[in-house]
Amino acid sequence: MRQSSLDKIQEYKKELRELVTDPALRKIIEAYSFPNPVDQMETELDKILLEILNEENKESNSSRL
Amino acid sequence: MKRIKSLTVQGFRGFNKLQEPIEFHDKLTLISGQNSYGKTSISEALEWLLYGITSKIEDASDNKSEYLGSYRNIHFPEDQTPFVEAVFVMDDGSEVVYRGELQADETIQRYINGQKVDNWTWAIDAINDPRPFILQHALKNLLLTKPSDRYQRFTKLIGEEELADLQDHFISLSTKYDPPREVANFLNSFSGLEEKIKSLPNLEKIFKLYQKSDFDKFFAAIKTECLSRTGKSLVDTDEILAELKNLRGLSVAKYFDQQLVLESFSDEEEKLILDDTNFLINSITDEFSSEYLGLIKLATIQHIIDRAKFLNHGLAELLNKPKECPFCGHPLTENETTKIQHECNRVNEEESKTKNLQARREEINSKLKALRKRFEQGYSRLVAKSDTLLSLDTQDVLQKLEMVFGVENKTHFDTVKNAIEDVRSRKEMLNSSYQITVGCLDDVDDSLVKSTETPEKIKNLADVFVKHISDIDVYKKTMKDHAKTISVASKVLTNILDLQAGTQELSMLIELLERRVMLNKRAVIIGVLGRVKELQKQVKEYVSNKIENTVNVDLTRSVLNWYERIKTEGDPDVHFNGFELPKTKSGAIKSRQIAVNAKSYNKLLPSAVSSLSESKLNALGLSISIANNIKGNSTFGFLVIDDPVQSMDTGHSIQIINIIRSLIDDEGKQVILLSHNAEWIRETRKSCRSINGKYYEIESYTLDGPAIQRGMWAAVDERIAEVKSFLNKPGLKRLDKQKIAEEFRLLYNELAADICKAKTGNLVNPDSLNSIKLRALLIQSDIDSTLTDSIFAAHTSVSNAHHETAYDEPVQTLREYLKFAEQMKLILEETRIKNKTSKKT
Numbered sequence: 001m002r003q004s005s006l007d008k009i010q011e012y013k014k015e016l017r018e019l020v021t022d023p024a025l026r027k028i029i030e031a032y033s034f035p036n037p038v039d040q041m042e043t044e045l046d047k048i049l050l051e052i053l054n055e056e057n058k059e060s061n062s063s064r065l
Numbered sequence: 066m067k068r069i070k071s072l073t074v075q076g077f078r079g080f081n082k083l084q085e086p087i088e089f090h091d092k093l094t095l096i097s098g099q100n101s102y103g104k105t106s107i108s109e110a111l112e113w114l115l116y117g118i119t120s121k122i123e124d125a126s127d128n129k130s131e132y133l134g135s136y137r138n139i140h141f142p143e144d145q146t147p148f149v150e151a152v153f154v155m156d157d158g159s160e161v162v163y164r165g166e167l168q169a170d171e172t173i174q175r176y177i178n179g180q181k182v183d184n185w186t187w188a189i190d191a192i193n194d195p196r197p198f199i200l201q202h203a204l205k206n207l208l209l210t211k212p213s214d215r216y217q218r219f220t221k222l223i224g225e226e227e228l229a230d231l232q233d234h235f236i237s238l239s240t241k242y243d244p245p246r247e248v249a250n251f252l253n254s255f256s257g258l259e260e261k262i263k264s265l266p267n268l269e270k271i272f273k274l275y276q277k278s279d280f281d282k283f284f285a286a287i288k289t290e291c292l293s294r295t296g297k298s299l300v301d302t303d304e305i306l307a308e309l310k311n312l313r314g315l316s317v318a319k320y321f322d323q324q325l326v327l328e329s330f331s332d333e334e335e336k337l338i339l340d341d342t343n344f345l346i347n348s349i350t351d352e353f354s355s356e357y358l359g360l361i362k363l364a365t366i367q368h369i370i371d372r373a374k375f376l377n378h379g380l381a382e383l384l385n386k387p388k389e390c391p392f393c394g395h396p397l398t399e400n401e402t403t404k405i406q407h408e409c410n411r412v413n414e415e416e417s418k419t420k421n422l423q424a425r426r427e428e429i430n431s432k433l434k435a436l437r438k439r440f441e442q443g444y445s446r447l448v449a450k451s452d453t454l455l456s457l458d459t460q461d462v463l464q465k466l467e468m469v470f471g472v473e474n475k476t477h478f479d480t481v482k483n484a485i486e487d488v489r490s491r492k493e494m495l496n497s498s499y500q501i502t503v504g505c506l507d508d509v510d511d512s513l514v515k516s517t518e519t520p521e522k523i524k525n526l527a528d529v530f531v532k533h534i535s536d537i538d539v540y541k542k543t544m545k546d547h548a549k550t551i552s553v554a555s556k557v558l559t560n561i562l563d564l565q566a567g568t569q570e571l572s573m574l575i576e577l578l579e580r581r582v583m584l585n586k587r588a589v590i591i592g593v594l595g596r597v598k599e600l601q602k603q604v605k606e607y608v609s610n611k612i613e614n615t616v617n618v619d620l621t622r623s624v625l626n627w628y629e630r631i632k633t634e635g636d637p638d639v640h641f642n643g644f645e646l647p648k649t650k651s652g653a654i655k656s657r658q659i660a661v662n663a664k665s666y667n668k669l670l671p672s673a674v675s676s677l678s679e680s681k682l683n684a685l686g687l688s689i690s691i692a693n694n695i696k697g698n699s700t701f702g703f704l705v706i707d708d709p710v711q712s713m714d715t716g717h718s719i720q721i722i723n724i725i726r727s728l729i730d731d732e733g734k735q736v737i738l739l740s741h742n743a744e745w746i747r748e749t750r751k752s753c754r755s756i757n758g759k760y761y762e763i764e765s766y767t768l769d770g771p772a773i774q775r776g777m778w779a780a781v782d783e784r785i786a787e788v789k790s791f792l793n794k795p796g797l798k799r800l801d802k803q804k805i806a807e808e809f810r811l812l813y814n815e816l817a818a819d820i821c822k823a824k825t826g827n828l829v830n831p832d833s834l835n836s837i838k839l840r841a842l843l844i845q846s847d848i849d850s851t852l853t854d855s856i857f858a859a860h861t862s863v864s865n866a867h868h869e870t871a872y873d874e875p876v877q878t879l880r881e882y883l884k885f886a887e888q889m890k891l892i893l894e895e896t897r898i899k900n901k902t903s904k905k906t
Contacts, residue, residue: 008227016607024593025600028238037234042242045597049248052589 009034024048067187068154068702068735072111076147077167079106081138082769086152088832089703089737090758092729096739096773097746098763103771104739105200108705112198114149114165115185115701117173120200136167140768187700195222197701199690199709207689208674208682212647212658219644219659222693223615232608232657239601248590255587258576265570271577278592280585287577294571306578313571317562321469323462325555327454327484329548330541334446338541341443342534348436349527356429357509360422361518376409430513437506444499447537450544451488454551458485469561470554477554484547491536491543498533505529609654613646616659620644620689623696627688630724633716639665641673641685661685680712691724695732703735704728710745718745722752729756750778754787755804757811759832775830777815781890784812788883792876799873806866806874809882813839813860816889821846823896836861848892856885 009032016029024045031044071086080103087096087107098104109119113136116123122135137147147167152160163185164176175182207218220229243249262272271290274283292299295308314322330338382391383405389396397405457466463482470478505526512518563569577584621643628641642662647655663673670676677685687709694704706725710718722745728734740746743762750760760776779787788808791801814831817839821829824846834842840857844850859882866872 005227009231012228012231012607016604019603019607020600022596025596028597028600032231032234038237041234041238045238045242045593046245046248048593049244049590052586052593053248053251055586 006034067156067700069111069737070152070154070160072107073150074106074110074148076138076141076145077106077110077113077136077149078138079103079766080110080770081140084770084773085830086150087761087773088759088830089735090756091154091735093725093735093753093756093758094737094761095746095749095758096737096761096763097743097776098739098741098766098771100741102741102763102766104741104763105707106771108198108200108707108737108739110149111151111705112196113173114151114163116196117165120196120198133171136171138770194700195224195690195693195696197694197699197704199687199694199704199706208661208686212660215661216657216659219616219620220612222689223620224693225612225615228608228611229657232604235601235604239598242594242597244590244594251583252587252590255584258580261569261573261576265573267570268573278588278595280588283584283588284581287574287581291574291578294574302578302581306575309571309575309578313563313566313568313575316566316568316571320562320565321465321558323457323466324453325457325466325481325551325558327488327544327548327551328450329545330450334450335541338443338447338537341439342537345436345440345443345530346534348432349523349530353429353432353436354523354527356425356432357518357523358520360425360429360513361520376405376412379405380409426513426516430510433506433510433513437503437510440502440506444495447495447540448492451492454485455489455492457481458489466558469558469565471561474557474561477557480550481554484551487543488540488547491540495533495536495540498529498536502526502529502533605656606654609646609656612659613654616644616646619696620692623692624685624688627691627724628685630727631684631688631717631720633720635716638667639663639670639677639681641677641681641688642669678712680714680717683709683712684717687721687724691728695728695734702733703737705737705739707739708741709738710740710742718742719748719752722749725749726753729753754779757807775832778811781812781816781886781893784808785883785886785890788812788886792880792883797876799871802874802879803866803869803872805879806863806872809863809879809886810860810866812886813856813863813889816886816893817842817846817856820848820889820893820896823893823900836864848889852885852888855881856889859885 013029013032017026020026020029027048028041028044031040033040068091069089071088073083073086074080075083087094096104096107109121112119119136141147148164150162150164152162154160162176162178164179165173166176168174175185177186207215207222210218217229220226244252259272259275262268262275265272268290271283271286274286277283288305291305291309294312295305297308299305299308379391383402387397387402457463463485466481467475467478505522508522509518509526512522559572560569563572625641625643632640640663642664645660645662647658647660649655661673663670663677665676674682687706709721713721725736725738728736738746738749746760750758757778760778762774762776763771764774765772788805791797791805794801797805811831814834817834818829818831821827821842829842836857839860840853843853843856848856862874862878863882866874
């Protein structure tokens with residue numbers, strides 16, 4: 001992929017990151033990279049979900065009655 | 066900006082045998098030929114050389130297999146390799162030969178100046194640039210296709226493929242993403258719960274919130290609902306849970322007041338059991354055992370202590386009467402006295418070792434107590450796990466349970482019964498090994514108290530420990546095997562009891578509270594997945610806005626600029642009016658669509674593509690391609706335009722010539738124009754007379770391929786007439802004289818090549834002639850030497866005219882040059898007549 005395309009993609013990623021506030025989504029956008037952008041984003045999303053699943057089973061403050 | 070100098074094709078598409086290279090003019094080359102004479106093979110050969118694929122095949126998408134084998138000319142000898150070779154003039158003026166050979170697998174093998182290469186040096190830069198080809202089939206594909214395909218082609222055309230790809234990638238993420246197996250299993254584990262809440266109308270609010278990812282609201286709703294059931298102002302979740310369980314228990318007790326529970330061992334419990342067994346085994350086989358055996362060893366030398374006492378007593382007596390035995394009075398020698406002394410010391414040393422025997426015994430006894438305590442605690446924990454289930458093991462309870470399950474759920478009851486029997490049997494087995502182990506512990510304990518330690522006792526204890534640990538494993542496995550089925554049966558029982566007691570909602574609330582931590586996790590995961598879907602929408606909006614800006618503003622403006630130039634005065638007012646990204650009623654841009662707008666007498670047409678005539682669509686397609694090709698810095702300085710005037714009348718065809726002219730003069734393009742329309746090509750040559758480009762005519766098509774003949778840009782008579790008319794003008798300027806000089810050069814070259822052909826039959830490319838070659842050709846054609854020398858001198862003068870800013874030959878000299886041309890023309894005509902006559906005779 002030529003440099004101008006990579007520059008464009010960087011610009012799009014930057015603009016998209018500015019559009020979202022959610023940290024998980026920002027991480028996914030950041031993971032977008034060639035040659036397999038979908039795979040990269042899926043791997044990042046896998047990581048995010050597994051982190052949530054495997055984090056210590058704590059009762060959040062909000063769930064305390 | 067690379068320009069193309071020549072093209073040679075062999076064995077590719079319509080080309081079979083090797084032909085002379087097609088030489089291109091640096092401004093305009095025209096190639097005329099009837100349909101199916103091989104014009105398109107020229108553009109395809111060049112396209113294939115540059116990109117390794119032709120757009121016709123590339124655009125075929127799913128039907129590529131239909132085109133397999135179509136690159137190779139069917140008549141081309143099998144033992145030869147088809148190739149396309151082009152000479153390009155680079156930015157620095159150097160010439161580079163690019164050659165592509167067609168491989169058996171349809172791929173291209175590339176060579177630069179004879180050296181094999183994997184790719185062209187400029188390939189990466191050019192991949193997203195508009196291709197320097199304006200092809201009719203491509204134009205039709207662009208417009209006469211469904212809006213979604215048009216969107217894809219347009220984004221490619223306007224160089225925004227990355228944006229379209231970006232959108233595709235995010236769509237793929239949001240629609241095709243599968244969470245990891247662990248996450249998917251986790252989410253699936255809530256499917257039963259979801260169904261149950263859904264079936265309870267009073268918990269509708271909770272169900273609605275369950276479907277969303279806001280756990281706080283969901284949990285607050287549960288809290289409100291729970292508190293309304295308890296009627297108490299409780300704060301702690303566990304307290305509320307206990308209260309709910311109590312309420313439910315009271316309600317269902319009249320139907321069945323026992324619990325059906327068999328929990329398998331948790332990871333924590335498993336770890337505890339493992340620690341216990343490891344401790345017991347290690348203690349009994351290593352540390353404790355060796356200490357106990359050491360104790361036996363010490364006990365065996367207890368008699369030494371008695372002997373030491375006896376000897377010490379004797380020794381004390383010996384001090385009083387050193388010459389006789391202290392016990393019998395028998396006289397002693399000095400040797401005997403020394404021996405007694407020595408023996409006494411030795412026994413005293415042995416005695417010191419046995420002094421702490423009792424202390425050691427007490428220490429081991431205390432270790433045994435600790436070991437016994439841990440053993441008994443471990444056993445109690447193990448058996449307690451099955452207590453609840455086994456508490457059902459009475460005739461009354463089982464009868465009651467069978468009744469509650471009813472005939473419909475008898476299999477569940479049988480499962481419970483089997484589990485009870487199985488677990489009870491394993492528990493009894495475990496208890497038996499426990500009792501034996503306790504007996505062995507007692508024996509060891511007793512031996513320590515009575516100082517009757519034996520190796521057999523400690524060995525027995527180790528053996529029964531091992532057996533007991535093996536029974537623990539069997540017991541655990543039995544519990545695990547039945548835990549799942551008991552859990553299912555328990556859920557069925559809960560449902561039955563809830564149904565009978567009307568406590569479904571209470572049960573549901575209990576389950577929600579019990580699973581609150583996991584529900585929170587679920588909500589977080591669902592939230593992330595939901596936001597990923599939302600992200601796709603945000604990306605779509607972002608991409609659409611960017612594309613809309615490019616299409617509505619940049620593309621529409623530049624295309625309209627070219628389209629307006631093709632319009633004629635007599636055109637009906639039905640025209641292309643711009644591009645647009647269609648929007649929904651709410652104003653959102655529809656995904657991946659580009660609409661082509663047209664107006665009829667100021668009224669917007671519903672469908673431009675179906676309303677515009679074919680010639681208008683051609684004009685539009687041409688305008689789009691041109692607009693796109695000239696924007697930015699293209700890798701290539703040339704543009705191949707294939708049959709641009711299809712379906713166009715004379716008026717519009719003339720406008721296209723003006724556009725070609727503009728591309729050359731204003732945009733600096735090298736244009737290669739192919740057309741079936743000989744009349745239009747003639748008109749183009751006439752309109753672009755001053756360019757003096759190159760013109761080829763494909764005269765026929767045979768098995769060998771297209772018969773391409775070099776034609777004259779302007780007829781000799783026409784050129785001579787023009788020069789005469791110029792020379793008759795008063796006040797010729799230097800620039801005019803330079804133009805006349807160029808006309809002379811072309812006239813001399815073309816006439817010399819024709820004379821040579823007429824006289825000798827040899828074909829010569831007039832463009833290849835310089836002054837020296839021209840002179841040689843004239844001599845070869847047997848032209849009078851005086852005339853030959855004059856033409857040589859004139860040719861030398863006019864050939865340099867365009868380099869000389871101060872070219873200012875007197876008009877009289879130019880008239881002389883004209884005479885030479887006229888003389889050559891006369892020779893040519895006479896030769897042709899002569900040839901005709903000799904043919905007849």
